[in-house]
Amino acid sequence: MRDSSRVSVVKVEETQSQRVDDDVVIEEPLEIRVNGDSLSVTMRTPGDDFDLAVGLLWTEGIIRSRDEIGTIAYCPDEEQPELKNIVNVVLVDTTRKIESSRRLWSNSSCGLCGKATLESIHQVCQPVASSIVISRELLFSLPSRLRQAQANFERTGGIHAVGLFDEQGSLLVLREDIGRHNAVDKVLGAALVGGLPVSETIMMVSGRLGFEIAQKALVAGIPVVASISAASSLAIELANDLGMTTIGFLRGRSMNVYSHPERIAAGGITA
Amino acid sequence: MRDSSRVSVVKVEETQSQRVDDDVVIEEPLEIRVNGDSLSVTMRTPGDDFDLAVGLLWTEGIIRSRDEIGTIAYCPDEEQPELKNIVNVVLVDTTRKIESSRRLWSNSSCGLCGKATLESIHQVCQPVASSIVISRELLFSLPSRLRQAQANFERTGGIHAVGLFDEQGSLLVLREDIGRHNAVDKVLGAALVGGLPVSETIMMVSGRLGFEIAQKALVAGIPVVASISAASSLAIELANDLGMTTIGFLRGRSMNVYSHPERIAAGGITA
Numbered sequence: 001m002r003d004s005s006r007v008s009v010v011k012v013e014e015t016q017s018q019r020v021d022d023d024v025v026i027e028e029p030l031e032i033r034v035n036g037d038s039l040s041v042t043m044r045t046p047g048d049d050f051d052l053a054v055g056l057l058w059t060e061g062i063i064r065s066r067d068e069i070g071t072i073a074y075c076p077d078e079e080q081p082e083l084k085n086i087v088n089v090v091l092v093d094t095t096r097k098i099e100s101s102r103r104l105w106s107n108s109s110c111g112l113c114g115k116a117t118l119e120s121i122h123q124v125c126q127p128v129a130s131s132i133v134i135s136r137e138l139l140f141s142l143p144s145r146l147r148q149a150q151a152n153f154e155r156t157g158g159i160h161a162v163g164l165f166d167e168q169g170s171l172l173v174l175r176e177d178i179g180r181h182n183a184v185d186k187v188l189g190a191a192l193v194g195g196l197p198v199s200e201t202i203m204m205v206s207g208r209l210g211f212e213i214a215q216k217a218l219v220a221g222i223p224v225v226a227s228i229s230a231a232s233s234l235a236i237e238l239a240n241d242l243g244m245t246t247i248g249f250l251r252g253r254s255m256n257v258y259s260h261p262e263r264i265a266a267g268g269i270t271a
Numbered sequence: 272m273r274d275s276s277r278v279s280v281v282k283v284e285e286t287q288s289q290r291v292d293d294d295v296v297i298e299e300p301l302e303i304r305v306n307g308d309s310l311s312v313t314m315r316t317p318g319d320d321f322d323l324a325v326g327l328l329w330t331e332g333i334i335r336s337r338d339e340i341g342t343i344a345y346c347p348d349e350e351q352p353e354l355k356n357i358v359n360v361v362l363v364d365t366t367r368k369i370e371s372s373r374r375l376w377s378n379s380s381c382g383l384c385g386k387a388t389l390e391s392i393h394q395v396c397q398p399v400a401s402s403i404v405i406s407r408e409l410l411f412s413l414p415s416r417l418r419q420a421q422a423n424f425e426r427t428g429g430i431h432a433v434g435l436f437d438e439q440g441s442l443l444v445l446r447e448d449i450g451r452h453n454a455v456d457k458v459l460g461a462a463l464v465g466g467l468p469v470s471e472t473i474m475m476v477s478g479r480l481g482f483e484i485a486q487k488a489l490v491a492g493i494p495v496v497a498s499i500s501a502a503s504s505l506a507i508e509l510a511n512d513l514g515m516t517t518i519g520f521l522r523g524r525s526m527n528v529y530s531h532p533e534r535i536a537a538g539g540i541t542a
Binding site: 042057066156158179185229231232 | 274275294295296297298313314315316318319321322323324325326327328329330331332336337340395426427428429430446447448449450453455456457458459460461463464466479481486487490491500501502503520
């Protein structure tokens with residue numbers, strides 16, 4: 001199964017920029033069912049889905065040996081039969097029900113396929129409305145600004161940081177957490193309580209830019225999300241659809257712009 | 272609030288080793304309640320918990336503005352009143368109930384405090400039983416063995432890899448995924464289906480060694496987990512209690528051993 005997808009990206013280096021094709025990791029929801037009942041929806045990279053289902057059942061304590069497994073199969077999605085995003089594990093004990101308190105939902109907004117997920121987001125989010133325009137120089141400076149403000153990373157090496165910057169590159173709020181999505185929630189919670197003008201800000205994340213990060217930024221109306229690491233296929237698709245600028249591999253004096261480069265001024269980015 | 276914790280660690284460099292104190296990032300569960308009803312339990316780094324609660328409510332679409340928030344407070348845990356691991360957000364609309372389909376459970380094994388979490392794991396997991404003994408040289412070689420076998424990282428730069436190695440350093444199974452916990456589940460699922468002797472293996476993860484990774488490895492009975500990145504306080508505590516060797520910052524010819532160094536032979540590791 002495919003685990004990477006080719007996307008068109010604006011590669012920026014110093015004062016140069018060009019549109020090239022690049023590989024990004026595929027992220028899609030997988031629903032795992034046990035004896036036909038939904039157990040979990042998780043965002044995953046397609047491939048080895050049966051292993052993933054068995055592993056989750058094992059590590060969540062639902063099965064203890066392979067002898068408990070009867071059959072494993074993909075369930076056809078009636079509307080999109082080409083999709084392999086539902087796996088049903090039939091146990092040897094076909095009557096067994098997994099109690100509802102053990103249901104796992106990785107994210108309440110997950111659908112059963114990328115398309116359903118994107119559609120559900122469209123219902124929740126408005127397209128991004130922002131007049132922010134930022135320079136390359138300002139973007140290149142964000143990683144060091146974030147690092148300088150980050151109190152804990154140097155000590156533990158194990159914590160994510162997320163910062164919200166204004167159009168001039170001033171840091172408005174910084175939060176840290178072992179979980180990337182928690183750090184984003186902390187920043188956005190502080191912004192909401194403090195009445196910050198999020199629609200004119202840039203969010204800089206120390207980790208990768210996956211679906212959940214993009215979704216949270218879109219709900220809040222953040223116009224630009226930049227990451228020092230990679231972006232996922234679903235995050236880029238979502239950002240393209242809803243008008244959010246996404247930037248990855250922001251390191252040194254280069255970056256990849258995955259969506260809506262029009263907010264980046266100066267130097268004439270080739271769109 | 273504290274966000275890092277001091278632990279005793281065996282620092283190994285080349286043929287030297289010494290026991291020193293080191294800072295690790297704190298990971299603890301937080302339960303978020305809305306109008307007194309439990310909404311979510313998430314593993315987080317303590318600090319800015321009210322921001323985290325507000326941000327989660329916002330980014331999950333439960334509130335749309337700060338005007339909907341009435342009060343935010345910690346709920347005392349009757350058994351452990353010093354803990355601040357439950358936050359209750361009372362909305363202006365105090366009668367509002369969040370429908371159960373929107374309940375978020377980050378992990379079904381989470382308790383309401385670190386202690387409860389650890390206790391629930393003790394009920395599920397046996398202490399690790401393994402006779403595996405590994406050399407430093409073998410450990411130092413694992414990151415490059417994993418990288419060489421990893422098909423996708425070089426192309427997308429955005430995918431995690433987890434490998435299971437035997438006592439001689441042979442790769443038994445490798446799986447990749449955008450999610451660290453998915454990659455672990457895929458590896459363990461493949462091991463269970465394939466009947467691999469997991470109790471005599473080393474699991475090498477490309478990302479950080481947090482609670483969920485440690486928990487999954489312990490359920491499966493993996494004796495040694497190594498990471499190129501940091502370990503969390505709760506992962507280390509769990510591993511210490513249940514006899515699993517954990518190794519972090521395995522890079523070049525050095526590493527930190529956080530728990531049970533007795534499985535590492537040769538060179539006389541100072542315990």
